[in-house]
Amino acid sequence: MYISISVKPACVIPLRVSARMANVIYLQDLQLYNGQLYADKYSRIFAVRDISSKTADEKFTFAVDGTLFSSISCLQPVLGQLRKSSRVHELVTVAGCVTHVDEETAFAWPACGKCDNDLLCEVDESIYLCQSCSGPAQVYTKMSLEVFISCPGLPHHYQIRVKLQQSSISSLLPSTQNDGKGYEMSSVLNKDVGPLHCVVLKARTIPFKNGEEESMQFTLQEIPSWECKLQLQLQEINEMFLED
Structure with missing residues (x-):
């Protein structure tokens, strides 16, 4: 199972995330509308890092315990097969x-x-x-x-x-x-x-x-x-x- 999020133009995306340098991200204050999640101008996006690591842009990062960070980083995607009922964006x-x-x-x-x-x-x-x-x-x-x-x-x-x-x-x-x-x-x-x-x-x-x-x-x-x-x-x- 996975969650799709629509990012609106007003949402600020940190360079570390937009440049695909973050393996894990944390989103805060998302909007739920008609069953769809949106990141708008009130939402915040952080690159998740090990609490023991240091970075120059710490205000745009979210620090978590090293064990938690490792367990999340090692997740592998499990997706369903293409089928007749598959729909757009799936x-x-x-x-x-x-x-x-x-x-x-x-x-x-x-x-x-x-x-x-x-x-x-x-x-x-x-x-x-x-x-x-x-x-x-x-x-x-x-x-x-x-x-x-x-x-x-x-x-x-x-x-x-x-x-x-x-x-x-x-x-x-x-x-x-x-x-x-x-x-x-x-x-x-x-x-x-x-x-x-x-x-x-x-x-x-x-x-x-x-x-x-x-x-x-x-x-x-x-x-x-x-x-x-x-x-x-x-x-x-x-x-x-x-x-x-």
Whole structure:
């Protein structure tokens, strides 16, 4: 089980949290409206830290006992499988075999290995300056790829599109390129992916037509494991403080 929270623009998010430097966060004074939790201008968000550790921005952190911090940090996400009744914004686990590749989404570009920014200036062959870091960039290649997969346990005629994370794309691609010109899309077909943690972006029912079975169309976006952990950690830490 997990809890979804909508963060309104007026809510102040500490840099440590927005920069994804906090593994655990604590939210205070949330608004409950029509069964949905909101963080608004009256809410406060803290990065949770071990009470024995020190940080320069302590006013934006919430210190807890080291044992409690360790137990929360070690939580692993447990999500339900994608199913016919899955709805938009739901977190799910999905695994399957690649049946098709959306070639329009398959591309790569250089990015700064320090700040992850793609505002680079090429000053010489394979030498870049990062406009964000204002200095030489240790470049790596970012990739985009969306695939269609067939999932065990779901009808084969369901259309399941997944926007993959960088690590999943890398695991699908061959270890060597084809003469340095990139990869053949066929090289990822019939390969297994997952289990992946995903959020449902779209869920659409395709009605019966000409005697065919009712079908479903899903668009999923793979999310990093830390985002799933954040949902579970929030629930766990609230339960522990309520018990006290």
